[in-house]
Amino acid sequence: xxxxxxxxxxGNNWIAYTAIAVLPLGFLLLYALVAILAELKVSAxxxxxxxxxxxxxxxxxxxxxxVVKLLQKEDITPDLANxxxxxxxxxxxxxxxxxxxxxxxxxxQFVPSNINLGLFYIFAVSAIATIGVVMGGWASNNKxxxxxxxxxxxxxxxxxxxxxxxxxxxxxxxxxLNLNEINTVQDGGIFNWFxxxxxxxxxxxxxxxxxxxxxxxxxxxxxAETNRTPFxxxxxESELVAGYxxxxxxxxxxxxxxxxxxxxxxxxxxxxxxxxGGWQSPFGSSIMSGPVWGLFWFLAxxxxxVFFQIWLRWTLPxxxxxxxxxxxxxxLLPMSFICFFAIALWKMLI
Amino acid sequence: MAEKKTFEMEYSKVDTxxxxxxxxxxxxxxxGVLRLEVELDGEIVTEVVxxxxxxxxxxxxxxxxxxxxxxxxxxxxLDYISSMNNEWPYVMGVEKLxxxxxxxxxxxxxxxxxxxxxxxxxxxxxxxxxxxxxxxTPFLYYFRDREEILAILEKASGGRxxxxxxxxxxxxADVHPTFKQECLDVIKHIRATNAEVTNLLIYxxxxxxxxxxxxxxxxxxAINFGCSGPVLRGSGFPLDLRRAEPYSIYDxxxxxxxxxxxxxxxxxxxxxxxxxxxxxxxxxxxIIEQAIAQMPDTGDxxxxxxxxxxxxxxxxxxxxxxPKGDLGFYIVGNGTDxxxxxxxRATSFINLSVLPEISKGYMIADLILILGSxxxxxxxxxx
Amino acid sequence: MxxxxxxxxxxxxxxxxxxxxxxxxxxxxxxxxxxxxxMYPIPKNARNRLQLYADQCNGCNSCAxxxxxxxxSIETLRVTPNDPENPKVLEDPENDHWLPRKLWVxxxxxxxxxxxxxxxxxxVCPSAAIQHTTDFEYSSYFKEDLLYHFTAMTPExxxxxxQMLEEHQAKEKAAxxxxxxxxxxxxAKAAATASAN
Numbered sequence: 001x002x003x004x005x006x007x008x009x010x011g012n013n014w015i016a017y018t019a020i021a022v023l024p025l026g027f028l029l030l031y032a033l034v035a036i037l038a039e040l041k042v043s044a045x046x047x048x049x050x051x052x053x054x055x056x057x058x059x060x061x062x063x064x065x066x067v068v069k070l071l072q073k074e075d076i077t078p079d080l081a082n083x084x085x086x087x088x089x090x091x092x093x094x095x096x097x098x099x100x101x102x103x104x105x106x107x108x109q110f111v112p113s114n115i116n117l118g119l120f121y122i123f124a125v126s127a128i129a130t131i132g133v134v135m136g137g138w139a140s141n142n143k144x145x146x147x148x149x150x151x152x153x154x155x156x157x158x159x160x161x162x163x164x165x166x167x168x169x170x171x172x173x174x175x176x177l178n179l180n181e182i183n184t185v186q187d188g189g190i191f192n193w194f195x196x197x198x199x200x201x202x203x204x205x206x207x208x209x210x211x212x213x214x215x216x217x218x219x220x221x222x223x224a225e226t227n228r229t230p231f232x233x234x235x236x237e238s239e240l241v242a243g244y245x246x247x248x249x250x251x252x253x254x255x256x257x258x259x260x261x262x263x264x265x266x267x268x269x270x271x272x273x274x275x276x277g278g279w280q281s282p283f284g285s286s287i288m289s290g291p292v293w294g295l296f297w298f299l300a301x302x303x304x305x306v307f308f309q310i311w312l313r314w315t316l317p318x319x320x321x322x323x324x325x326x327x328x329x330x331x332l333l334p335m336s337f338i339c340f341f342a343i344a345l346w347k348m349l350i
Numbered sequence: 351m352a353e354k355k356t357f358e359m360e361y362s363k364v365d366t367x368x369x370x371x372x373x374x375x376x377x378x379x380x381x382g383v384l385r386l387e388v389e390l391d392g393e394i395v396t397e398v399v400x401x402x403x404x405x406x407x408x409x410x411x412x413x414x415x416x417x418x419x420x421x422x423x424x425x426x427x428l429d430y431i432s433s434m435n436n437e438w439p440y441v442m443g444v445e446k447l448x449x450x451x452x453x454x455x456x457x458x459x460x461x462x463x464x465x466x467x468x469x470x471x472x473x474x475x476x477x478x479x480x481x482x483x484x485x486x487t488p489f490l491y492y493f494r495d496r497e498e499i500l501a502i503l504e505k506a507s508g509g510r511x512x513x514x515x516x517x518x519x520x521x522x523a524d525v526h527p528t529f530k531q532e533c534l535d536v537i538k539h540i541r542a543t544n545a546e547v548t549n550l551l552i553y554x555x556x557x558x559x560x561x562x563x564x565x566x567x568x569x570x571x572a573i574n575f576g577c578s579g580p581v582l583r584g585s586g587f588p589l590d591l592r593r594a595e596p597y598s599i600y601d602x603x604x605x606x607x608x609x610x611x612x613x614x615x616x617x618x619x620x621x622x623x624x625x626x627x628x629x630x631x632x633x634x635x636x637i638i639e640q641a642i643a644q645m646p647d648t649g650d651x652x653x654x655x656x657x658x659x660x661x662x663x664x665x666x667x668x669x670x671x672x673p674k675g676d677l678g679f680y681i682v683g684n685g686t687d688x689x690x691x692x693x694x695r696a697t698s699f700i701n702l703s704v705l706p707e708i709s710k711g712y713m714i715a716d717l718i719l720i721l722g723s724x725x726x727x728x729x730x731x732x733x
Numbered sequence: 734m735x736x737x738x739x740x741x742x743x744x745x746x747x748x749x750x751x752x753x754x755x756x757x758x759x760x761x762x763x764x765x766x767x768x769x770x771x772m773y774p775i776p777k778n779a780r781n782r783l784q785l786y787a788d789q790c791n792g793c794n795s796c797a798x799x800x801x802x803x804x805x806s807i808e809t810l811r812v813t814p815n816d817p818e819n820p821k822v823l824e825d826p827e828n829d830h831w832l833p834r835k836l837w838v839x840x841x842x843x844x845x846x847x848x849x850x851x852x853x854x855x856x857v858c859p860s861a862a863i864q865h866t867t868d869f870e871y872s873s874y875f876k877e878d879l880l881y882h883f884t885a886m887t888p889e890x891x892x893x894x895x896q897m898l899e900e901h902q903a904k905e906k907a908a909x910x911x912x913x914x915x916x917x918x919x920x921a922k923a924a925a926t927a928s929a930n
Contacts, residue, residue, distance in 0.1 A: 046755040047490035050765040238379040315751040318484025420801040423851035508780040
């Protein structure tokens, strides 16, 4: 706890702990608003449109307006739904996404919970989101929702394993599961990030394609994890209406939505932390680094990855559920094994 | 041996249930108010029963109470995506029964208008097909270009979607002076967007995976079901009424009949039907260019007609190649100014009938794509 | 194996091609027309709300007859000859040429909720009295608001005109009857003289 900046600033009292607890929540809500706006605007620009322009200057209040709209809506629970599960599911999904924030190193000095099993923890809690999806889909008592939930379950294994392989390979490189530790290892400029093979002598170029490939594999798997195009199969709006959240409206739908965007943030943060050096400055530890700069670099990297996700979403069509499994098992998994093997070998040699 | 038998018996005890799912009428991808009653085994479609009639407007019976010019606004509303092409076979049939020859300039304007509308229709077809596959961006690129086409059609006719432009014996109004130049401009944009969408969507690996080898319609099945248009040509059968029995002045133009070749999958799959539409847009551009070069600059656009259009006791089946396929009107006159019978051979309706045949055994996501590749308009299916 | 690698390469390459196109479009000129602030240019001949120029309408009823959806309803009343108002019809608006009116248009209603914007009525109108305008922003919360009454005649004037016509007709009838009686009388007289002869 001594590394935590709030305890250093405010002293070891309840204000500091409240700040530590509340700040990520407030930050995530703000982030969700910004991400929704980014989604609206980027999609509009890619499609030669202007996007929302009438809510506030340049349309920046649009996400807020949407939240207000969702808040005003009647809170409906279908008669034949399983009421408890139905009402619990959105919170389950959000909880799973939010719990993962606990170990994300926002900056060298600000890690909400600096535990040694950070990576493992993230993998454990991010699967909770799928439970939320299944609960919502099953409890809605709607055939479309059920199909969406079943698809979600079917796809989780096929993307979780390549994603885990990709992340474990970097854990091997960093010799740690602590996210802050993994970041610290990538010190010393852009070429010491794990996407470029991590710190090492010049002949690390041999391992570079493998780390790059792992980054790509994780990127693809993370798209599947956040249910975004081309893998938005559980939602599949053109065939399953809205998939698992067909029956949800108002604030519960907003929770699903928020959960999805927070999930986007989490996978982007993991990518930024593991492959792009997290809070490390791209110019080495002497230029533009420090607690505030660290936060800036971290958010910039996360933002870039989120932008990539949005970009891909508005470019690609959707895969079919069996094709996603095909991709996961036949392409991503063997490739991640090859990369993992190469990296492990490299780590042994070095 | 005995053990294996027990296993089989155990397996047979596993209870599976098929699920009946109503896709539509309120569903984002049924392209209107179509209801598909689908029987699912897991996600595999085992049976499809299309239920239609939600948009039934009694068109054929209604027209028996209408005079011949009054029918045209109703014919517009059959296939509301390509109204110009709908009006054409009807006015052609009435003109033939009355024995009128329309001026040459009218024929050229009709060809240009119909081909522009064919492009607009195919743009929607390809765009919504991409949307069914989950690609949203090409959809809006096409709608951006379609807006330009509609602007030309609006300037000429006054309507954006329902034109009432082809009248018996001519046209409702002459085209505006800048018409030719605007057409040439819009063709440039259409070609640019087509090239872009070809790269962005058509040859995208994911899109090919989704559409190739899905919904295979062999040519003999297509002929047995009476399919026409891109659905038939996608199966490799080159039947195009513009070429097979050239009506109007289509024998003066040089164009190819685009057929599916099974380029990335099997012949007659969804991808082939889609690429036929892409190809036909290019062919339509060619026809428009030739028509603009040949079109006389001045001339009458309305033949002199009697005050009341009367058709003697006679009948005709007038056909034309609409973007959806072979559209026909069977007109029976009885000597008065109202038709005795007006029967529409609705292309979408007949093309839709093939859906249950070709969608069995595919997944529900494919069913939506197959439906999208048939390109139906419910206004025409239900009439 | 070659197929496997080709699939993988195609997957990555075509996605990159698509991403390049969408990236280019991010910086292209946008086509959105910000509707209430900017307007899409509407051509002059666009078919939107119908407008009746009551001065020009001679009440011939051809628009109501041609309308496929029967959205126009017209009632007319014969103009009494030697009407003190001496009503006229604007026959040629450009040259301000007026002709004597033969029919009062006592009711001219267009139900725009029914209108199918086919422009058949504007074509059959002999005096270009009914025309499509370019105004399309007239949506309403109530269907009744879309029923447009175009005639400027108040119910009182209609009643008075009707009365005037009736009086005139009665007078005419009386005159006719008188004439007929006279003729009959004359005829009878003639017959009487003829028979006398």
